Amino acid sequence: MPSHRDIAEMLFELANYMEIDGENPYRANAYRRAGQAVEHLKRPLEEIKEDLQSVAGIGKGTAAVIREIIETGESSLLNEYREKLPKGLMSLLELPGLGPKSVKTLYKKLNVTNVSELEQAIRRQQVRTLPGFGAKSEAKLLEAIQRAGTxxxxxxxxxxxxxxxxxxxxxxxxxxxxxxxxxxxxxxxxxxxxxxxxxxxxxxxxxxxxxxxxxxxxxxxxxxxxxxxxxxxxxxxxxxxxxxxxxxEQYATALHHFTGSKEHNVRIRQIAKEKGWKVSEYGVEQLADGRTLTFDEETHFYNELGLPYIPPELRQGKGETEVGLEQGLPDLVAEKDIRGDLHVHSQWSDGHCTIREMAEAAKSKGYEYVAVTDHSRSLVIAGGLSVEDLMKQREEIDRVNRELDGITVLAGVEVDILPDGRLDYPDDVLEQLDVVIASVHSAFGQDERTMTKRILRAVENPYVHVIAHPTGRLLNRRDSYALNLPEIFKRAADTGTVLELNANPNRLDLNDRHLRQAVEDYGVTIAINTDAHRAEHLHLITYGVGTARRGWLTRHHILNTLTLDKLVKRLKGKNHGS
DNA sequence: GCCGTTTTCGGCCCGACTGTTTTCAGTCG
CATH class of the missing domain: 3.30.460.10 (Beta Polymerase, domain 2)
Structure with missing residues (x-):
């Protein structure tokens, strides 16, 4: 029996083939939407098989395809396409910059059917001869191939x-x-x-x-x-x-040794050497009598060296042994300290769950509060909300709050910082919200001065509480935009604007170094948020907390360790300029 | 192909960006 996911994948593949084949793009998209609908179905397929057309996005045609897949594991329509067009075209579609039209052109005119054939065609400078392609697109594609292949x-x-x-x-x-x-x-x-x-x-x-x-x-x-x-x-x-x-017997010292970092271990061995000891993964050897000490746990190992236990996140060789020896280490924030998530999305924009579902998930995580912060109107692709929608959403939030005990849903928004630094909603709209998160989603290529001024303008807005993913970097995919971060840290601290540590593993933005600098040097307050687009994503907070710990943060540096009462007061404080 | 109605056709999130053009097609988010 194929899973929801299997069926969705087949529908997506169908949609891709249709686009390359020059089918009506709306037909192709209908298959893609049907795929998404199946993916998000909660009920078992067997149960819903006869009732598929009641699902939004599934009609007569796609229902028949889905039913065939449930019953036979295959789709005759998909098989026809697989027969007609080479499978390698699917991988071409994955290259950034290549869409269905270009793939079709490459296939029809140059008989390019996979990535390596495309690379050869580019090296022979054949691609630039095609309509719509030029020398620059050849260079970009070559770079994309090299990036994707390794x-x-x-x-x-x-x-x-x-x-x-x-x-x-x-x-x-x-x-x-x-x-x-x-x-x-x-x-x-x-x-x-x-x-x-x-x-x-x-x-x-x-x-x-x-x-x-x-x-x-x-x-x-x-x-x-x-x-x-x-x-x-x-x-x-x-x-x-x-x-x-x-x-x-060796376990504790081996665990320490293989946890590293290399720099941390070097410092540890230096400290041991001063005492006449030699540290290795097998234990602590006393050079005087050749005896080797082993330990039940890492804590005892550290204590033997006169150090407090150093949490793994701090073992970077960046002063943790010195600070540990002299004044003791900070009590790092832990996941249990987090009382709520201040940046999550719902179905109102590009999230997958209802407000109630997000609230229930937050509650079962033991949170006191969760802020629903859907996208603002400029971010059309992500279903950004009009002012009207925002007000309607507010009614739903009020209703969920009446229905659910033990969790408070805050009305928020993730408002776009437009290229000129204006916000996507006027102040009188922002004023009505509990939590305003502002972030950049466009014109990433601005120069440092323009981008810094742009974000500073949001920082200085009295109704903006948090700047989300402040540098915009995506790990392995996109660098931070050009930005004078210290200037942002300074103004954020001055104005009481909170900076986000976005816990999504592809972002972790701000990163550990930024966090330590922002907090130690400027006194900035940080919010650790998941940016969850579905209920399961709330658990990504783990990566945010881990990163915060690497940045030496305690719960006192973090906004969402506050109780609901204190949080609300703190948020109101900014509006009143305190 | 789906959907909703200003119901059985006509629209389907749409604007920015890029590189190709010379007014725009294709891609992306």
Missing amino acids: RPERLPLGHVRPVAEEVLTQIQSIPEVVQASLAGSIRRMEETVKDVDIVVATEQPDHVAREVASLPAVEEVVNRGTTKVSVLVAADWLVQVDVRIVTP
Whole structure:
């Protein structure tokens, strides 16, 4: 029985083929919409099979296709297209800058059917001869091919960590494993990771090594010894997982060693050396008598060196040992400190869930409040709200608040900062909202002066509470826009404007370094928000909290650790210029 | 192909941007 997702994928593929084939684009889009409708169906397919046309976006034609897929696992229409057009055209469509029309032209005129044939055609300078193409588009496409073909050196933490946790769970279920933990950059919550490190304690290394090599998640075994097994698992790309196998006595020091960072470990060894000790993954060797100390847990290891426990997120070699020795480390913010999410979307704009669903999810996460902040009118693609819609939405928020106990939904908006720095709604509209988040979604290419002035104008608006994803970077995809951040930090602190740490793993914006600078040097307040577009995304707060901890933040630096009462007062405070 | 009605056709989120053109097609979000 195909899953909702399987059926949606087939409908999307159909839509893509239709577009390349020159079908009526609205017909193609109808299949795409039907795909989305199936993807978001909550009810089981078997149950809804006879009733498909009652679903918005599914009509007579698409219902027949879906029913055929449910019953046979295939679509004869899709099979016809697969027969008619080469499959490689689908991968061409993924290249940024190439749409269906261009793919069709490349196929019909040059018989290009896949990415490598396109690359050859570009190198022969054939593409520039086609109508609508030129030398510049050749260069852009070549760059896109090269970017797409090579795995990025590092992958976003949020893409790899779930896979790593799955592998860890599988390892922990091996009976002979005493203890196991993630280590390395994943444990330090670095925003991107190259590979996965896992430390495993056991009395039977040979057996565990064999078991690890044959775990269900493993796609390929790179090498297998008795102390280290390296395997490949599937995330966005194949990711290497290095599993280190040690004795239970060595576990704490091995975990410390393989957690790093390299810079942190260098400092630790220096400190040990001054005491006449030698630190390695196997323990702390006392050079005087050759005895090696081992520990139950990392805390005892640190204490032995005269240090407080240093959380993995701080182990960057950026002063954590010195500060730890001299004044102790800050009490870093933890996930349990977060009392609400101030940036989520609903079906009113480009979110997938109703306001009630988002509120219930927030409540079951233990939150006190959640702010619904849908897009403003300029962001048409994301279903930006007119002023009228915004007011209607307010009524729904009021209703949900009446219906639900134990969670408060705040009426908010994510208002666009237009290219000239004006906001997408007038002040008298913003004034009526509980939470106003402002952000840039257009004209990313402005020079530093223009962009800085543009954002400063939003910072200085008395009704703007939070600037969302302040630098606009997307990991592995888009750099930050040109921006004088210190100037923004300064004005934000002066005006009481909060800057966001967007917890989406593709953003993590502000990043750890910015956060530490903004808070330590300027006294800026930070809000950690998920920007959730569906209820499940609320859990992404984990990556925000991890990043905040890397930036040395405590709960006192963070807006949404406040209770609802204090939060509301703080938000009102800005309007009154205090 | 879907949908809604100003119901059985005609519109379908639409504006910015780019590189190609010489007034615009294609892509993107």
